[in-house]
Amino acid sequence: MFKIALVDDHELFRKSLIFVLEQIETIEVVFDTNDGTLLLQYLQNNTVDLVLLDIQMPLMDGFTLCKKIKQLNTDIKILTVSQLTTKESIHQIFESGANGFFSKNSSTDSFKEAVLSMIEKDYYFDISLSDVVKEAMLWKATQNNDDQQINKDLLSPREKEIIFWSAKGLTCQQIADQLFISKRTVETHRKTIMDKTSCLNFIEVVVYGLKERIITLDDL
């Protein structure tokens, strides 16, 4: 079972998301609250696979909470669910290390798609991946370029392949089929890539891949 926690100060919104989520068989909503600090307490003794996070909240805002969750456990995926307009949020996601973004104004059908995409691909954005990456590159360019020494042989050929196929939008299962390895192995590779490149989310990995010329923008 895939464990999900929800934080949103809008009671009805939270409850209705749970309602929709519970109709997906592989998903279990284990925790929901309107107060981020309560989730942090919960995470001290429990773990979840995915947190759905509202951004504008009175007690603790979503981005602060997101950073705290990632400090606690980088394996927890975070999908921000908000009313904010998407392009701004991409920048903020970069600052907070969230894995994806879903706009509350989107259709209910795409919500299920978003959650499933988080499970299978580690990321979800309301707009196309290449647009997200372009925004991300712009954002990175405005930030002081960290003097990270680029190490050519940091990643193994296999790991580079994983980046390539992930950037194409393939799920873990599809990549596994493509490379004749198990899904578990793909997941392990992904984790190693994130650790090696010290990236917090998949978009950063893609941006890294572009900088390293492992992939080109046309591959997306």
Next chain:
Amino acid sequence: MDVVKDIKIAFILGTAIMLFLVFGLLFLVLFYQNHFMKMKRNEANLLLKTALESEKNERERIAIDLHDGVQGDLNALKFTLAGLETGVLDEKFKAHIQLLQNTLQQTTENVRVISQKLMPPLLDQKGLRPALEVYFEFLQTHSDAKLDLKGDLDDFELSSHEKYALFRLIQELIQNMFKHGQVTMVQLMIESQTKELQIKITDNGIPFDFFSTFEANHSGGLQNIMSRIKSIGATMKQLSDDKSNTYIIQLKRK
């Protein structure tokens, strides 16, 4: 003889002093009047600016309330209905839920349009040109007219107040064109130099003499346009022939 001479001198001196006093008084009155007028004008300008400013703030507040409050609630209802719909098997109930969903979608869209009209979100974030683009797109989808937007601001920087005033007055002008002019074509051209910005709007509607209409009756819409132009220190002139109307708005920097 000496006495006559003395009287003469006293008379001349007296007249001179009197004249001096009269002119001095006259000068003082005129000076004061001028000063008073200037003060009044400044006060009127300040009042206008404050009125427009508070209108803007109020619009902004309502737009934010709509976006954060009402839209949030509507979105929550949308997801609730979606959850209900999948759980309900009875066709009759399902049809009702779908009807609700359609109405809700319509309402959400209406609220979005209202909130955007109140305060175009792009204006502050991206500037005048992108906000106008979205406005033109909106008009394009809601009318049969052909709209055209050309040119750019380049390096000409506008303050938040100027951006807002220009956007509103362009909106008001175009709304008038649609309402009274039966236009099928509107063209907006932005030309900028370092110290001068010119916005030219042309339509193909019924000829309309802006200024004589404004003189004849200070109607709400036209008054609005003139107030906004005044508040940013811009000028507007009109060039028209029997097939079209052209307005030129100019903003100069010192």
